[in-house]
Amino acid sequence: MSVTRLLADIEQLGRDRRSGGYYRPVFSAAELDLRSWFIAEAERRGLDVTTDRNGIIWAWWGEPQAGSVVTGSHLDSVPGGGAFDGPLGVAAALQAVDVLRERGVQPRRSLAVAVFPEEEGSRFGIACLGSRLLTGKLSADRARSLTDQDGNTLADVFAAGGLDPNHLGRDDEALGRIGRFVELHIEQGRGLIDLGRPIAVGSSILGHGRWRVSVQGQGNHAGTTAMSDRSDPVVAAAEMVGAVADLAEQIDDARATVGRFEPFPGGTNVIASEVSFWVDARHPHDETTRALVTRIEEACARIAAARGCTVAVTEESWSPTAHFDAGLTRELTELLPDAPVLRTGAGHDAGILAEFAPSAMLFTRNPSGISHSPEEYAEDADADHSAVALADVLEGMLR
Ligand code: GLV
Ligand code: MN
Numbered sequence: 001m002s003v004t005r006l007l008a009d010i011e012q013l014g015r016d017r018r019s020g021g022y023y024r025p026v027f028s029a030a031e032l033d034l035r036s037w038f039i040a041e042a043e044r045r046g047l048d049v050t051t052d053r054n055g056i057i058w059a060w061w062g063e064p065q066a067g068s069v070v071t072g073s074h075l076d077s078v079p080g081g082g083a084f085d086g087p088l089g090v091a092a093a094l095q096a097v098d099v100l101r102e103r104g105v106q107p108r109r110s111l112a113v114a115v116f117p118e119e120e121g122s123r124f125g126i127a128c129l130g131s132r133l134l135t136g137k138l139s140a141d142r143a144r145s146l147t148d149q150d151g152n153t154l155a156d157v158f159a160a161g162g163l164d165p166n167h168l169g170r171d172d173e174a175l176g177r178i179g180r181f182v183e184l185h186i187e188q189g190r191g192l193i194d195l196g197r198p199i200a201v202g203s204s205i206l207g208h209g210r211w212r213v214s215v216q217g218q219g220n221h222a223g224t225t226a227m228s229d230r231s232d233p234v235v236a237a238a239e240m241v242g243a244v245a246d247l248a249e250q251i252d253d254a255r256a257t258v259g260r261f262e263p264f265p266g267g268t269n270v271i272a273s274e275v276s277f278w279v280d281a282r283h284p285h286d287e288t289t290r291a292l293v294t295r296i297e298e299a300c301a302r303i304a305a306a307r308g309c310t311v312a313v314t315e316e317s318w319s320p321t322a323h324f325d326a327g328l329t330r331e332l333t334e335l336l337p338d339a340p341v342l343r344t345g346a347g348h349d350a351g352i353l354a355e356f357a358p359s360a361m362l363f364t365r366n367p368s369g370i371s372h373s374p375e376e377y378a379e380d381a382d383a384d385h386s387a388v389a390l391a392d393v394l395e396g397m398l399r
């Protein structure tokens with residue numbers, strides 16, 4: 001078996017023909033198929049599979065117990081996502097179990113492969129939703145009330161997926177079982193390409209957050225409303241999007257993105273009454289991210305007033321800069337002496353868990369340097385090499 005061979009079994013699931021990539025929102029038919037695939041593969045390896053009250057799947061080698069070693073990632077995707085963001089870490093974890101078995105390793109503590117739901121936040125808006133629920137960083141009440149783009153509540157969607165929405169929330173027993181957590185992930189930038197190396201150890205995740213901007217104007221007729229009589233929220237929002245990029249470009253190492261922009265009601269001959277768009281902002285220093293968002297809010301207010309509109313900016317989620325455990329990271333670099341240590345601008349469940357248990361990450365080279373896009377890629381040899389590296393790391397922790 002190889003990691004690529006494992007991933008071949010899921011390559012048709014959730015294919016998005018328009019983008020050429022994938023769309024696997026949490027608890028969609030596609031993501032449920034991926035969850036079933038994972039459960040079958042784990043059971044084929046003799047692992048004991050349970051799904052906890054927050055929808056996290058745990059596949060156990062050994063008894064579930066406090067202080068276990070946990071690895072894994074996620075199976076949901078962004079719209080138009082690549083094949084590796086999430087599934088690579090899950091398939092590599094399964095492959096690592098095979099490698100450990102072939103080596104005859106007798107674990108002295110239990111190992112779990114975990115799959116976290118809604119890591120991308122592409123359905124309900126909050127990234128790392130499963131690990132936030134597990135750790136109590138997201139309250140069950142707030143989670144239950146989140147809605148997707150079709151107006152379905154998370155409570156209803158999770159119930160349809162077989163969970164009891166009344167039992168969502170912080171789970172001290174499950175959390176206490178995570179003695180150490182290692183997530184393997186496709187690299188989402190060019191760090192390893194530039195260094196000519198196949199694998200990196202993660203050091204930290206840039207602080208990042210999501211803000212929803214709602215611009216209200218006056219809906220009206222495209223043909224009968226003179227330009228001077230309009231309060232067009234699309235025009236205001238378009239200027240705001242330009243301001244987001246301009247302001248971020250003024251700050252070294254800042255990133256700000258508007259990737260979702262929705263005029264309502266959305267007719268060619270209709271001046272919209274409302275626009276919602278989302279700002280994703282990131283920087284290595286959390287105060288700088290905050291200062292950037294304040295400047296964005298000020299610019300939005302100014303632009304709205306000049307265009308006869310009103311605007312409201314709401315924070316939907318915030319993740320401070322996460323530093324992986326220094327001791328664990330050192331152990332990984334000792335085991336993988338050729339692996340550079342890199343920070344990442346992408347969020348991961350490991351970043352949420354890092355506050356609660358020693359956590360670390362491994363990154364696999366992505367020859368395109370592109371992610372959240374169908375062009376994301378991993379060479380077969382690099383994927384297998386990283387599964388072996390993960391096995392080495394786990395073996396050290398299981399002794
Ligand atoms: C998730 O991949 C994120 O960093 O947005
Ligand atoms: Mn990911």
Ligand code: MN
Pocket residue numbers: 078085120346372
């Ligand atoms: Mn992602």
Ligand code: MN
Pocket residue numbers: 119120346347348
């Ligand atoms: Mn991510």
